Amino acid sequence: MRFYIKTYGCQMNERDSDSAAALLQSEGHVPADSEESADLVILNTCSVRDQAERKAIGKLGIMKRLKKEKPDMIFGIMGCMAQSRGAELLQAIPHLDFSLGTDQIHRLPEIVDSILARRGKILADERTGADTPGIDMHRADPDGGHGFSAFVSIMRGCSRFCSYCIVPYTRGLERSRDAASVEAEVRALADRGVREIMLLGQNVAAFGLDNRAPAQDDVSPFADLLERLNGINGLKRIRFTSPHPAYFNKKLIEAVTGLDKVCKSVHLPLQSGSDRILRKMNRPYTAQEYLEIVRALRAGAPEITFSTDVIVGFPTETEEEFEQTREVMARTGFDNAYIFKYSPRKGTRSAQWEDDVPVEEKERRNQVLLADLERDVRKRNAALVGRTFEVLAEGPSKRNPDRWQGRTDTFKNVVFTPAPGSAVTPGDFLNVRIVRSTAMTLYGELV
Numbered sequence: 001m002r003f004y005i006k007t008y009g010c011q012m013n014e015r016d017s018d019s020a021a022a023l024l025q026s027e028g029h030v031p032a033d034s035e036e037s038a039d040l041v042i043l044n045t046c047s048v049r050d051q052a053e054r055k056a057i058g059k060l061g062i063m064k065r066l067k068k069e070k071p072d073m074i075f076g077i078m079g080c081m082a083q084s085r086g087a088e089l090l091q092a093i094p095h096l097d098f099s100l101g102t103d104q105i106h107r108l109p110e111i112v113d114s115i116l117a118r119r120g121k122i123l124a125d126e127r128t129g130a131d132t133p134g135i136d137m138h139r140a141d142p143d144g145g146h147g148f149s150a151f152v153s154i155m156r157g158c159s160r161f162c163s164y165c166i167v168p169y170t171r172g173l174e175r176s177r178d179a180a181s182v183e184a185e186v187r188a189l190a191d192r193g194v195r196e197i198m199l200l201g202q203n204v205a206a207f208g209l210d211n212r213a214p215a216q217d218d219v220s221p222f223a224d225l226l227e228r229l230n231g232i233n234g235l236k237r238i239r240f241t242s243p244h245p246a247y248f249n250k251k252l253i254e255a256v257t258g259l260d261k262v263c264k265s266v267h268l269p270l271q272s273g274s275d276r277i278l279r280k281m282n283r284p285y286t287a288q289e290y291l292e293i294v295r296a297l298r299a300g301a302p303e304i305t306f307s308t309d310v311i312v313g314f315p316t317e318t319e320e321e322f323e324q325t326r327e328v329m330a331r332t333g334f335d336n337a338y339i340f341k342y343s344p345r346k347g348t349r350s351a352q353w354e355d356d357v358p359v360e361e362k363e364r365r366n367q368v369l370l371a372d373l374e375r376d377v378r379k380r381n382a383a384l385v386g387r388t389f390e391v392l393a394e395g396p397s398k399r400n401p402d403r404w405q406g407r408t409d410t411f412k413n414v415v416f417t418p419a420p421g422s423a424v425t426p427g428d429f430l431n432v433r434i435v436r437s438t439a440m441t442l443y444g445e446l447v
């Protein structure tokens, strides 16, 4: 069959779609370029905010028409909505053939066969361990055919139960893969030319602790894993997302700052700068403690950059508490921030509380933080003009194909012009001198 997978949501979903595609390809199915040209369409869904669910519901409606035109088409969902609402959706939507839960990706080929044999609708939502079959499978062309960068899923689920978050319910509790199996996967990727890996997990720094609390200062199985992967020949960059600040003990801070392949850019979700809101969110750190982690990482790696997630308009968040978030953001100095307007999710603790910050006020707070960020990053980027960085070339720039785009170790986006006639290949490491900057991009020349 020709298959098409449409992915919503986080990088874990992208990784799962990639595994699903690899599994289908290993059974002889082939990728299609669009829903219209496919015989098998799968939506990989997200539940983290209401907007994400609404997008997928809208798409489910559109699929009805396609299926009418092509009655033999198979149509399924996977991801977080499939896990939490699969049974309900299969019942409500006649044209939906299967719902594949977050731990059941390995069953996809068998489910497709079963539907082809007209054995009716299928719901698969059992939970399994993290080392499920297929978890380490990659398509031959994970990043559009170049294969210099790959996602590696190292743990599944989350046991933190932040009061606003649906993830522990949709993805289940933490289950870590075996470190040896992760290492084998990364070695195999490096052998086939992968230079950069992104380690993925909903609570990635809890790797190896599975439901145990963050450990004392000298224990971090995640730091041990980083050290193991740092020794792999051919691999040049190790990134990871998303770590919870509570796991940044001395051992992990030393690993991140000290290991040469671990990129000096950390996504460190803050969520709020108010201690009262953090407590209500069930985030077990204070603004001071967060800033202390940032300070320690900078002390060990002065060039390190930070990005973050922030929620505005959490129930009862006052203007003053919002200003505290602004303050912590200014003191940290982020290079990027994802700002979210609070969205109550059914089944979570905070959904029991009144969603009392008006939507216009959430929007205002959102805009204020984005404007702060822009100003801040613009200033920081301007200070980099004249410096030379090693850039991993990713491909021609989207805006102007004569130029190329790449990333520094610190995850700065760099646009540069290769010399006429010179052959730059995605995955090359090049030295680029920065000549100009904006809030989003550094522009440079090859040296």
Ligand code: 5AD
Residues within 6 Å of the ligand: 048, 049, 164, 165, 166, 269, 271, 309, 310, 311, 340, 341, 342, 343, 344, 345
């Ligand atoms: N409302 C708004 N944002 C949310 N996030 C998670 N749950 C919610 C919610 N209910 C945000 C958090 C998290 C990111 C992936 O999504 O900031 O870090």
Ligand code: SF4
Residues within 6 Å of the ligand: 158, 159, 160, 161, 162, 165, 166, 167, 168, 202, 203, 244
């Ligand atoms: Fe959700 Fe909190 Fe787990 Fe992140 S750490 S996935 S916000 S429960």
